[in-house]
Amino acid sequence: MxxxxxxxxxxxxxxxxxxxxxxxxxxxxxxxxxxxxxxxxxxxxxxxxxxxxxxxxxxxxxxxxxxxxxxxxxxxxxxxxxxxxxxxxxxxxxxxxxxxxxxxxxxxxxxxxxxxxxxxxxxxxxxxxxxxxxxxxxxxxxxxxxxxxxxxxxxxxxxxxxxxxxxxxxxxxxxxxxxxxxxxxxxxxxxxxxxxxxxxxxxxxxxxxxxxxxxxxxxxxxxxxxxxxxxxxxxxxxxxxxxxxxxxxxxxxxxxxxxxxxxxxxxxxxxxxxxxxxxxxxxxxxxxxxxxxxxxxxxxxxxxxxxxxKDLGGTTPPPTGGNLLQNAGFESGATVWTGTSGPITSNSGRPARSGSWKAWLGGNGSAGTETINQSVAVPSSATAATLSFWLRTDTAESGSTAYDTMRAQVVDGSTVTTLATYSNVGANATYAQKSFDLSAWKGRTVTIRFTMTEDASLQTSFVLDDTALATS
CATH class of the missing domain: 3.40.630.10 (Zn peptidases)
Structure with missing residues (x-):
C-alpha cells in the first residue's frame, strides 16, 4: 500500500x-x-x-x-x-x-x-x-x-x-x-x-x-x-x-x-x-x-x-451445457467441497479416473462415516439438469450382505433425497459412469452429497471422480 x-x-x-x-x-x-x-x-x-x-x-x-x-x-x-x-x-x-x-x-x-x-x-x-x-x-x-x-x-x-x-x-x-x-x-x-x-x-x-x-x-x-x-x-x-x-x-x-x-x-x-x-x-x-x-x-x-x-446486465445469457459443479475432478484438492477431511486425495493407493486426485470414501476396515458435499444452484431456465459421476468400488467383503454403503444424495433444505445406494455387493473395480435426472430441482440451490458408511470389519473403497452437473 x-x-x-x-x-x-x-x-x-x-x-x-x-x-x-x-x-x-x-x-x-x-x-x-x-x-x-x-x-x-x-x-x-x-x-x-x-x-x-x-x-x-x-x-x-x-x-x-x-x-x-x-x-x-x-x-x-x-x-x-x-x-x-x-x-x-x-x-x-x-x-x-x-x-x-x-x-x-x-x-x-x-x-x-x-x-x-x-x-x-x-x-x-x-x-x-x-x-x-x-x-x-x-x-x-x-x-x-x-x-x-x-x-x-x-x-x-x-x-x-x-x-x-x-x-x-x-x-x-x-x-x-x-x-x-x-x-x-x-x-x-x-x-x-x-x-x-x-x-x-x-x-x-x-x-x-x-x-x-x-x-x-x-x-x-x-x-x-x-x-x-x-x-x-x-x-x-x-x-x-x-x-x-x-x-x-x-x-x-x-x-x-x-x-x-x-x-x-x-x-x-x-x-x-x-x-x-x-x-x-x-x-x-x-x-x-x-x-x-x-x-x-x-x-x-x-x-x-x-x-x-452474477447478472450485471451484460449481453450474454447465463451459460448452459457446462458443468455447474466446481473442482469437479478434485484436481484442486478439497477446494469448494466440504465434509469429512481426508477423502479427497491424490494417494496412489487407488487410481483416479483422470488426473491425480479423486474422492476415496471408505477403505478403512473400521466403523465410520465419511461425506463430501457441494452446494450448487440449478438454473430455473434449464430445460434439463443431469448429475453424473464415475464410480469405482473394490471390497474385501464377500456374500450378499451390504456391510458397507455409499449413497448419492440431493439435500434441499431439510429434505434429503437418496438417488442411489451402492454397497460392497456387486463391487466393480472398474470405473463406471452413473447419471441422474435433477430436473425436479430447477430453480433451487441444493447440496450434492456423497455419504459412505463402513462397518468395523473388512474394507470397501468407493472411489469417485469426474463429477458433473450439466444443464441444457
Missing part, C-alpha cells in the same frame, strides 16, 4: 468506526475454501525471489520482473491468456500483468487485482505479497474448477503502486472510453495478512456499495467482526474509482495503531500497529498472520465465484 502524505485524522476515525449490520449476500454465491497452504507457497516464492535479488521486489529492480514472470507462468499454465504492459518510472521500467480466462461476456468485465511491487528496502511479503498471492491462488482455483463464467474474468497485478499508483493509472489511461465502460467492477486486495490484523472493507466509493455489502456479509456469515474504512485513494482501486467504476476491497491494516476496542473483538495487541513492519526490511515471510491470510484468500475466492456468475 502506498505511503500517505500524512496520516489524516479521518483515517483514524474510520479505523475505529464499527459496523454491526450488513446487506444479505446473493443467495446463489458459492464460497470456496482457497487452501492457505497454496497461498503461503506463493509467498515463499516471492520471498525467495527477493532474497536472490537484493532483498526486495521493487520497481525497476530485477526482483520485480522475476515476480511478474513467476505469476505469469502460473496463470498461463492454468489456461489464462496474459498480457504484460510496460511503462517508465523514475526508478526504471515497470510492468503490469493482465490475465483473462476464456469465455464470459466481453462487454461485462469483472476485475480483481493487487499490486505486485514492494518498497525498495524490503521483500514486501505482507505489502503486497499477501494480496497478490491471494488473488493468484483464487484465480488458479477458479480456472481449475471448470466453471463457465457469465462475465469476462480479468485479473491485474500492478507495478509501481509504491511510487504513486503508477501501474493502475497507466492501465486505465491505456483504455478507450468504450473499454473502460465495459468494466463493471474492480475489487482490490492490498495487504490481507497483517501480523496484528483487523478486518476492514473499503467504503470510499458510493458506486461500489453492492460489492462492499457482499464483502461485509461474508464476514458476518463467518462470525468475523469487521469495520468500514476509507483508505483515501492509497491503493490501486483509486484509478478505477476516478473513472466511475464500482470498486471495493479488503485490508488487514498497516501503520495505524490497533485500539483496545479493536483488540478486544479481533485479538492481537492493542497499542501496536496492525503491521509493525509496514514498508520496512522486516516485512518478510515471518510478517504474516496465517489466520488473516486464510480468511482473506477465502473471501477473494468467494467474490470471484460470485461476480463471475
Amino acid at each position: 502506498r505511503t500517505p502524505r500524512a496520516i489524516a485524522p479521518v483515517l483514524a476515525a474510520a479505523l475505529a468506526a464499527s459496523v454491526l449490520t450488513a446487506t444479505a449476500p446473493t443467495a446463489t454465491a458459492a464460497s470456496p475454501d482457497i487452501p492457505v497452504a497454496n497461498v503461503q507457497a506463493h509467498l515463499a516464492q516471492l520471498q525467495s525471489i527477493a532474497t536472490a535479488n537484493g532483498g526486495n521486489r521493487g520497481t525497476g529492480k530485477p526482483g520485480y520482473l522475476a515476480s511478474v514472470n513467476y505469476v505469469k507462468g502460473k496463470l498461463e499454465a492454468a489456461g489464462f491468456t496474459t498480457t504484460t504492459q510496460s511503462f517508465s518510472t523514475s526508478s526504471g521500467t515497470s510492468y503490469n500483468l493482465l490475465a483473462e480466462l476464456p469465455g464470459g461476456d466481453p462487454n461485462s468485465v469483472v476485475m480483481m487485482g493487487a499490486h505486485l511491487d514492494s518498497v525498495a528496502n524490503g521483500a514486501g511479503i505482507n505489502d503486497n505479497g499477501s494480496g497478490s498471492a491471494g488473488v493468484l491462488e483464487a484465480a488458479l482455483a477458479y480456472a481449475a474448477s471448470g466453471q463457465t463464467p457469465r462475465n469476462k474474468v480479468r485479473v491485474g497485478f500492478w507495478g509501481a503502486e509504491e511510487l504513486g499508483l503508477l501501474g493502475s493509472k497507466h492501465y486505465m489511461s491505456s483504455l478507450s472510453t468504450t473499454e473502460k465502460d465495459k468494466i463493471e467492477l474492480y475489487l482490490n486486495y492490498d495487504m490481507i495478512g497483517s501480523p496484528n490484523p483487523g478486518y476492514f472493507v473499503y467504503d470510499d466509493n458510493p458506486v461500489g456499495n453492492t460489492a462492499r455489502d457482499e464483502l461485509t456479509a461474508w464476514y458476518t456469515s463467518k462470525g468475523i467482526p469487521w469495520e468500514y474504512i476509507d483508505v483515501q485513494g492509497r491503493s490501486d482501486h483509486a484509478a478505477f474509482r476516478s473513472h466511475g467504476i464500482a470498486t471495493s476491497g479488503i485490508f488487514s491494516g498497516a501503520e495505524t495503531v490497533k485500539t483496545s476496542a479493536q483488540a478486544q473483538k479481533w485479538g492481537g495487541t492493542a497499542g501496536t500497529a496492525f503491521d509493525r513492519c509496514y514498508h520496512s526490511s522486516c516485512d518478510s515471510s515471518s510478517n504474516i498472520n496465517v489466520t488473516a491470510l486464510d480468511r482473506g484468500a477465502d473471501l477473494i475466492g468467494h467474490m470471484l465465484w460470485l461476480y463471475a456468475a
